[in-house]
Amino acid sequence: MAVDGATHHGPLRDTLINNRQSARGKPRVALVTCSELSDLDPDDRLVLAPLAARGIAAEPVVWDDPAVDWHAYDLAVLRSPWDYALRRDEFVAWARTVPSLANPAEVVRWNTDKRYLAELSAAGVPTVPTTWVAPGESWVAAQSGEYVLKPAVSAGSQDTGRYDLADPEHRELAVAHVRRLSDAGRLTMVQPYLHAVDTAGETALLFLAGPDGLRFSHAICKGPMLTGPDLGVEGLYKVEDIGARTATPQQLAVAEKTLAVVPGGPERLLYARVDLIPGPDGSPVLVELELTEPSLFIGHADGAPDRLADAIATHLARRA
Structure with a gap:
């Protein structure tokens, strides 16, 4: 579907804005999204109640809405600004203007161009050959x-x-x-094409910030999505087949090695997603490191919405 960059205010955001007066004095968090998801992706909405329970006022905010005062927020958390790909330079420039952004603007610049895979490969991370x-x-x-x-x-x-x-x-x-x-x-x-995705699927390992840095939260499995050639038909989203998965020690080791290479270190990240597929020998191979706007699949793991709320609270405490 086309993305025109226009700003739309859905009912969820309207309600939150109308309640803003009663939230004065609470930490304010912008959950950054795009105009097509002005009420957030359904998975991201699951963190709203846990944040409210922690005394944190959170609301969805469209990243390219020129009326937004980003200085009014104690923290801006990148969630679903999924229309940036054809405007990447604009998006990176915008990220530099947000005073309290998670993940940080320099990580956004590095992670929104998949040439980072070459850097990870050079550092010894097993990556898909590119x-x-x-x-x-x-x-x-x-x-x-x-x-x-x-x-x-x-x-x-x-x-x-x-x-x-x-x-x-x-x-x-x-x-x-x-x-x-x-x-x-x-x-x-x-x-x-890594054929193991057709049988074993893709594993995404999710990490969320804790008091001592990133902590492993949960893992999910994704079924194969690519069935054939791309014919140039415009579209922003594809349906994913998602399920819970138990991460193996080998997968966790690859994820740890991957995160260690992140510029500035992983300690300042609010979240990270490490996507792995078994290679020809069965060992996990990195296909993507998501640090900018990943789906976190918090609806697929017990306690994950609370862990994400705790991660946001941790970052707020660091900035206090």
Whole structure:
């Protein structure tokens, strides 16, 4: 669906704004979202009651609403600003203007361009092998193998496709996909398709801030989402098949190694999501590190809404 950047005030936000007077004196938290989700993603709404129980006044706020006074909030928590991908420079510039942003603006700049995967790989983190095709560069599709093509700046699996390059039609569509991104001035990522996602799925490990830094909160599993080529049809969201999962020691070790490489250290993060898929040998491989606007899936783990509220309270206490 198209995202026009306009600001809409849904009933939840209207109610919260109308109650703002009674919340004076409480810490004020902006839960940063986009205009299409002006009342927040349903999963994020689950933190509102736990925050209220802790005496914290929270409300959804659209990131590109020019009427917002970000200095009026004690903390702004990035949640669902999922329309930024085609305006990444604008989004990064905006992040630098927000006085109390979680996660911090410099982390946003680093994490919204997936070239961070090359940095993590160089630091010894097992990552999915990636070839980068810059705008204007020629790219010749292989004659076999399944690959995933996507832009280095994206959200919600936008502009992402899966190609079986042994199929001549898929090769043509893959070349067209790269050309489409190149013509738009976007960097393309070419990655082998990890077939274990079809059987074992993808594991997301969620970490939330505690008094002594990030703590593992819960894990979920996601089923495969890519069924074929991307045909250039516009869309912001894709339906995910989500379930609870128990993280393995090996997965937790990869996550810890990944988080250790975050610029400035993981201690200042409010949340982190580490997405892993088994590689060809069965060992977990990092496919994405989400530090900017990840779904946290707090509705899929007992106590997770309270842990997120505690993480927000922890960050407020640090800034007091």
